[in-house]
Amino acid sequence: MAFDYDLFVIGGGSGGVRAARIAAAEGGAKVALAEEYRMGGTCVIRGCVPKKLMVFASSYPEAVEDARAYGWGAQLGAFDWPKFRDQLAEELTRLEGIYRRNLQNAGVTIYDQRAVLADPHTVRLADGQTFTAKHILIATGGRPFVPEMDHADKVLTSNDIFGLEKLPGSILIVGGGYIASEFACILHGMGVRVTQYYRGAQILRGFDDEARGMVAEGMRARGIDVSCGTDVLSLEPAEGGLRVRSTQGHDTVFDQVLYATGRRPNTEGLGLEEAGVSLGRNGEVIVDDWSQTAVPSIYAVGDVTDRINLTPVAIREGHAFADTVFRGDKRKADHDLVPSAVFTQPELGTVGLTEEAAREQGPIEVYSAAFRPMRTLFAGRQDRVMMKLIVCRETRRVLGCHIVAPEAGEMIQLAAIAIKMGATKEDFDRTVAVHPTMAEELVTLRTPVRRDD
Template sequence: MAFDYDLFVIGGGSGGVRAARIAASEGGATVALAEESRMGGTCVIRGCVPKKLMVFASGYPDAVEDARAYGWDASIGGFDWPAFRGKLDRELDRLEAAYRSGLTSAGVEIFDERATVADAHTVALASGRKVTAKHILIATGGRPFVPDFPGCELAMSSDDVFQLESLPTSILVVGGGYIASEFACILHGLGVEVCQFYRGAQILRGFDDEARGHVASAMIDRGIHIKCGTDVIRLEKTERGVRAVTTDGSDQEFGAVLYATGRRPNTRGLGLEALGIELGRHGQIPVDGWSQTSVPSIYAVGDVTDRINLTPVAIREGHAFADTVFKGEPRQADHELVASAVFTQPELGSVGLSEEAAREQEPIEVYAAAFRPMQSLFAGRPDRVLMKLIVSQASRKVLGCHIVAPNAGEMIQLAAIAVKMGATKEDFDRTVAVHPTMAEELVTLRKPIRTA
C-alpha cells in the first residue's frame, strides 16, 4: 500500500517537532505535522520558556535590595506588566518562527489545524481532508486540569497567566506541585499578595521531604501565605474579585484565583479508543519502551504518555523514536536518573532518590548541610541553602542529590552527570572544592548526619 507520508505527527510541541525533524532530515522520511494551536507546544508557548522569563523578572526586587546592601545607590519602581508582556509575546513569536523554520528546512509539511486518528494509518484533518501515513506519532502533550466544583469557572489556569491584561493585587494559588509553587513565587516577586492552598500536608509532593520543607519555609519567610491541609469548597464572584470558601471553615476574598492542580494528557477526541487503544486513568496513552502503542503503526511521546513529564524527556523520546523507526538505529529513551528543577525562590534541584525512597530500598547514609550563603549573608538577608547527598551504605554510590539554593537548577545539571555515571561518595570526596562557592559543600560533606 502506498501512503501519503512515511510519518504523520500530531502535535507541534518539543517531542513531536524533534521526531518530525530527525525523521525527515536524517531518516529520509516524508513527514507531515499538524498543530491546532501554536508551534512549540506547552514548553515554548505556555510553560517553561515564558515561566522562566517571569522568574527572571520577579527576582529583580531582591537584586536591587542586595545592591543597596552592597553599597549601591539603587532603587526600583513599579513593575510594568504590559511592557513585559509585550516583549514576552514578541519573544514567543520569535521562538515559534524558529520552530517552524526548523521543520520546513527539514522538509516537513505543516498543517495548522486539528488532526485526529481515523484508523491505524489514516489521519483526519479539521478541514475535512484525510491523509494516510505508514506511521503515526501522537505528541499532543498535556492540558491544565481544574476540578469541577461550584464556581470553578471563576478560576484561571496556568495557561491564562501569560494572557493577563493586568496583574491582580492579590491572588489565591491552589495546588502544591511545582507549577503552583513556582507561580506563587513569581507573582509574589512581581508585587502580588499571594496565598497558596494545598490539601496535602506539605507542598512539592514527590520531592525529598527535607528539601521541600526547606523551600516551603523560605517561601513563608518571603511573605507567601501557605496553608496546607486546606482545599476550596466553592468560589463566589464579588465586586472586587473572587471569594474562596474553604474546608477549614474560613472564607477570603482575592483579586484572582489560579488553579495549578496538575495537568492531564491531551487525548480527548483523538479517536484512539475506537482503534482499541485503552487509555489510562487520566487519559494517558500506554506505550512500551519504544514508545509504541498496542496498535503497531501508532506511537506516542511526551506528556501524553504520562511517563516523565519534562520537556527534555519528550525530546529524548521523540529522537529515539525517529532513530529507531527511520534511521535503523534501535534506541530507547533512558528514563533513569532524570534530573529536575523547581524554579521557586529559592530553587530546588533534584536527581535520583529522595531520602524517603532510598531508605525503603536499602541501608543509606545521609549527608547534608544547611547554611547562610555568602552573598545574602553579607546583604543581611536570612536566606539559607541546603545541600544533601543520599549514599548507599553497601555500594557507596550517591543515590540522590538535592539542592535548595539560588541557581540550584544550574548546579543539579552538573551534579546529575556524576550521579548518572555512578559516582560514589568517595569520588565526591576526592574532588577538590571550588572556593568560595555554595556548591563546594557537595564535596566537603565528611560525616553523615544520620543513617537509615
C-alpha cells in the first residue's frame, strides 16, 4: 500500500518535533506534523521556558537586598508586570519561530490544526483533509487538571499565569507538587501575597523527605504561607476575588486562586481507543519500551504516555523512536537515573533514589551536610543549603544525590554524570574540592549521618 507519508506526528511539542526532524533529516522519511495550538508545546509556550524566565525575574529583590549588604547603594523600584509579560511573549514567539524553521529546514510538512486518528494508518485534520501514514506518532502532551467543583471556571491554571492582565495582590495556590511550589515562590518574589494549600503532610511528594522539608522551611522563611494538611472545601465569587473555605476552618477572600493539582495526558477525542490503542487509568497512552502502542503502526512519546514527564525525556523518547524506526538504529530511551530540578527558592536538584526508596532496596549509608552558604551568610540572611549523598553499603555506589541550594539544578546536572557512570563514594572522596564553593561539600563528606546495620 502506498501511503501519503512515512510518518505523521500529532503534536508539536519537544518530543514530536525531535522525532519529526530526525526521521526527515536523518532518516530520509516523508514526514508531516500537525499542531493545533503553537509550535513548541508546553515547555516552550506555557511551561519550563517562560517559568524559568519568571524565576529569574522574581529573584532580583533578594539580589538587590544582598547587594546593599555588600556595600552597594542599590535600590529596587516597582515591578512592571506588563513590560515583563510583553517581553516574555516576544521571546516565546521567537522560540516558536525557531522550532517551526527547524522543522521546515528538515523537510517536514506542517499543518497548523488539530488532527485525530481515523484508523491505524489514517489521520483526519480539523478541516476535513485525511492523510495516510505508515507510522503515526502521538505526541500531544498533557494539560492541567482542575477537580470538578462549583465555580471551577473562575480559577487559574499554570497555562493562565503568563498572560495575566495584572498581577493579583493575593493568591491561593492549591497543590503541593513542583508546579504549585515553583509558582508560589515566583509570585511571592514578584510581590504577591502567596498562600499555598496542600492536603498532604509535606509538599513535593516523591522527592527526598529531608530535601523537601528544607525547601518548605525556606519557603516559609521567605514569607510564603505554606499550609499542609489543608484542602479547599468550597469557593465562591466575592467582592475582590474568590472566597475560599478550607478544611482547617479558614474563610478567606483571595484576589485569585491557582489550581496546580496535577496534569492529565491529552488523549481525549483523538480516536485512540477506536483505533485500538490502549489507555491507562489516567488517560495515558500505554506503550512498550520502544514507545510502541498495542497497534503496531502507532507510537507515542512524551507526557501523553505519563512515564517521566520532563521535556528532556520526551526529546530522548522522540529521538530513540526515530532512530529505531527510520534510521535502523534500534534504541530504547533510557529512563534510569534521570536528573531533575525544582525551581523553588531555595532550589532543589535531585538524581537517583531518595533515602526512603534506597532503604527499601537494602542497607545504605547517608552522607549529608546542611550549612549557611558564604554569600548570604555575609549578607545576614539565614538561608541554609544541603548536600546529600545516598550510598549502597555493599557496592559503595552512590544511589542518589539531593541538593537544596541556589543553582542546585546546575550542580545536579554535573553530579548526575558521575552517578550515571556508576561512581562510588570513594570516587567522590578522591575528587579534589573546588574551594570555596557550596558543591565542594559533595566531595568532603566523610562520616555518614545515618547508617543501616
